Amino acid sequence: MEENYPLAKWLSGEMTEAELKEFQAQPDYALYEKIKKHSSSLEAPAFDEAAILTTVLNSPKKEVKTISFTQHWLFRVAAVLVISLGLFFTYNNFSAATEFAENGNQKNFFLPDNSEVVLNSGSEIQYKKWNWESNRTLDLEGEAYFKVAKGKKFEVNTALGKVTVLGTQFNVKQRDNRFDVTCYEGRVKVNYNQTEIVITKGMSVSFEDGKMITLPESTAQNPEWLSHELAFYQEDLKAIVGEIERHFNVTLELKAANNNQLFTGIIPAKDINISLEILATTYHLKPIKVDSNKYILESLDAL
Structure with a gap:
């Protein structure tokens, strides 16, 4: 232009x-x-430099916040930790807790209400920690001894039956098709199929193959297995062999004809050789040691 x-x-x-x-x-x-x-005719306004300078100097100063890279990184780490702790708390309280006693071992632990539980060998318990005080219910597979703290209803569910108490000491055993309950203190309500029975201190009740077995009263203060003794009442050879296997964490291979003889009594279980000798004498068997974890029980009639 x-x-x-x-x-x-x-x-x-x-x-x-x-x-x-x-x-x-x-x-x-x-x-x-x-x-x-x-x-x-137009006139430009006068330019007062002093007045403008005073206005600028007296203006409120806004603080400029600066977040360093380090602070920003720390904020992110803190956020991750908070989320992680939240997830851990949720999982820890809302998921099912599992306690397990391996073969050859017993496990003692406390529930959230300080009820004491001792798991026998080869047994497992599952329960939920969340809202435990209002819903004291657990699932048992195997055998366990309970010292229940007083409180609301306490229930033990098994594949064969249910036990309900308020505050007491009792033992529950569920193995295969047999369900045994013994009360050592207080009162225990036992449900098996359509049958409901209440037992008190010293009383026991058993069910096997849908039939109820009446057991004699006992003066024992707690289950024999806590003292490394295996107690049986009208149980067959297969059940006894299974308990010895779990207690000592061994394998017993039974080479004998079917024996329907029922055994009632106590077998010491601190030494496997003594336990097998009693079993062999009762059922006419010969224990043969294969290795440290395996034995063969061979019928004397076959020798």
Whole structure:
């Protein structure tokens, strides 16, 4: 765009007479005159430097917050930790807790209400910690001894039956098709299929293959297996062999004809050789040691 120098010279009054006459002869001169006339009446406001400086200095200063990279990283780590702790708390309290006693071992632990449980070998318990005080219910597979703290209803569920108490000491055993319950203190309600029975201190009840077995009263203060003794009442050879296997964590291979003889009594279980000798004498068997974890029980009639 070509700059209009004649207009600038006219506005500044620097034209010669010849240049002025030539400029006034232009068609737009009348418009230039109007612009010059009106602009001359405009006055720019005075610029007070001191006042503006004072205003700037007295203005409230806004604090500029700076988050360093380190702070930002720490915030992220803290957030991850909070989320992780939340997930851990949720899992730990809402998921089912499992306690297990391996073969050859017993396990003692406490429930959230300080009820004491001792798991016998090869047994497992599952329960939920969340809301335990209001819903004291657990699932048992195997055998366990309970010292229940007083409180709301306490239930033990097994595949064969259910035991309900308020605050007492009792033993529950569920193996294969047999269900045994013994009360050592207080009262225990036992449910098996459509049968419900209440037993008190010293009483026991057993069910096998849908039939109820009446057991004699006992003066024992707790289950014999806590003292490394295996107690049986009208149980067959297969059941006895299974208990010895779990208690000593061994394998017993039975090479004998089916024996329907039922055994009632106590077998010491601190030494496997003594336990097997009693079993062999009762059922006419010969224990043969294969290795440290395996024995063969062979019928003497076959030798």
